[in-house]
Amino acid sequence: MTFHAGLRTLALQSCLVASAGLGFTTLAYSETTLTVALAANPQMQTAAKLIGNFEQKYPDIKVRFQTLPENQLRPAVLKDVATKSGQYDVVMIGAYEVPLWAQKGWIVDLDSYAKADTAWNQGDLLKPIRNLVSYKDHLYATPFYGSSSFMFYRKDLFAKAGLTMPANPTWDQIAQFAAKLDNKSASVSGICLRGVPGWGQNLASLTTVINTYGGRWFDEKWQPALSSPESKAAITFYVNLLREHGQPDAAKDGWQECLQLFSQGHAAMWYDDTVFAGPVLDQAAPGLRENIGFAMAPVKATKASGWLWAWGLSIPSTSRNRDAAWKLIAWLTSPEYIKLAGQKAGWGQVPPGSRTSTYQIPEYKKAVQAFGDLTLASINAADPLHPTVKPVPYTGVQYVDIPEFEQIGDFSSQQIAGAISGQMSVDQAIAASEKKTKDIMEDAGYLK
Incomplete structure (x- = not known):
């Protein structure tokens, strides 16, 4: 079932080059840097190593990770969102925080993003885990992994x-x-x-x-x-x-x-x-x-x-880069990323328990044959109500x-x-x- 100082959000950077004497400017360079707080768990460390694949797909977005032990990450992220410091674009939070922070308006309602992004496939999420990262049936975090x-x-x-x-x-x-x-x-x-x-x-x-x-x-x-x-x-x-x-x-x-x-x-x-x-x-x-x-x-x-748990990726309400942040958290919790993690880091490093489709990947099924079904059974047997x-x-x-x-x-x-x-x-x-x-x-x- 474990959240920093120094995290900051870099604003959109642009360089306008003026053409001397011609009276116009052209956009020469535009880049968004996202600052992300992650828990220092094995699958999340894998995500940090694979982020170059995201940056190749979205060359206008750069990602800066700060990976911290859970006991350090939690209070630091809490302090930032509660005081509206705006140091993060994306924060990794647990099932405990999601409904409490959503109620306070500290994190962004992701429903419109999720529904518009058909490739992300919200319907593929395991229902018990989706419920953990929702508040009043609205999604407030994308589940990185789910577990029991x-x-x-x-x-x-x-x-x-x-x-x-x-x-x-x-x-x-x-x-x-x-x-x-x-x-x-x-x-x-x-x-x-x-x-x-x-x-x-x-x-x-x-x-x-x-x-x-x-x-x-x-x-x-x-x-x-x-x-x-x-x-x-x-x-x-x-x-x-x-x-x-x-x-x-x-x-x-x-x-x-x-x-x-x-x-x-x-x-x-x-x-x-x-x-x-x-x-x-x-x-x-x-x-x-x-x-x-x-x-x-x-x-x-x-x-x-x-037990029943999920680590999710949320966008603080203070983030100025919400669209870019959605692209990142959607990629990190997508079927595409899950397959990439398996191919590049080994199928044992795949974030489990979040998507039904994960358990239909032949290579993953073979790798987790000793515990895959038991993981799903444990998740489905837990009753937080x-x-x-x-x-x-x-x-x-x-x-x-x-x-x-x-x-x-x-x-x-x-x-x-x-x-x-x-x-x-x-x-x-x-x-x-x-x-x-x-x-x-x-x-x-x-x-x-």
Whole structure:
């Protein structure tokens, strides 16, 4: 499931050459430079490498990327659009931000562009992902990729231990497997999970566990519910699983570290974003690639528990180069780009989960035969409108789609990391998180 200083928009540059004594001018040179903020995820780094193909197609448009880790990109982009600084022409934002920013008028309604651009083919977008980047049925971002979450596991280690990974495992089974596969002497942890603070880091994984345990962030009246029996059980389970059978210093690790650890053979299992299936196979240590398997996200009281996410490309309302910006974001999220990424960077680097047509490309189908269908199944099984067992007043699977959640989530994630590292107990982490959450919700007017 992760947003800068120095980004600026360069205005349209033109050079008018006057013909001496003739009293007229001619346009000699015209160029638009777009400044783009991207998250430092593997598929997005591929996009930066391939941008020369776009500039060849549109020689009057130049692109300047600034690629940053998610935890840096998010606050910087938020600051720019909220203060209307106008430093960007294109920003990469997540499903969490799209409806909130659209409601505030911070990003451009793209419906007219999308409908006019028949080659872009809006109807080809996967419906769950299209919904994530829309507000009131209007498109406000073009989806770069869509994803859910599932289990990665080592088939060879399972076979050696006489274990079988079910197609739909439970978290209880995963904990049992982790205990049997944990081999500290061989530098292999039973499981790798996100532990580093961040509402899009450890809380993304943990919230899906809370959901499937039947827990909630809030009850129907917006009262904080992390201390409910179901939520507390889920948090305790997650923290204990990491402390007992997770990777060393887990509170410092996010998806980047888990991707490296698992692909290099230092973890028997890994629960994370489906988007990393291609990169983990591409980066696998010698002899490991053929031993990597995949399974649906673990459950407990729900039928499914994978998250639902999309990274999208939006145009800030302050951009002066909207037409050029549309050309860029349409190209980066087009069937044309997806085929180019596969041909130039490898089919494992193709942005997944955004278009139906992607899964009809023969080369891609062959490359993702181990996880392609599972990715689509995970995306379609996620339900952001009904994320847990009991009713909730919010939407979102691995987050709560209210403006206050960024502050709530970041604070709470720090407490969870403290419990993972042993600096505090789970009870202390929950108590501190609930107190902070209640204060924020009271200040925002949710509670009376």
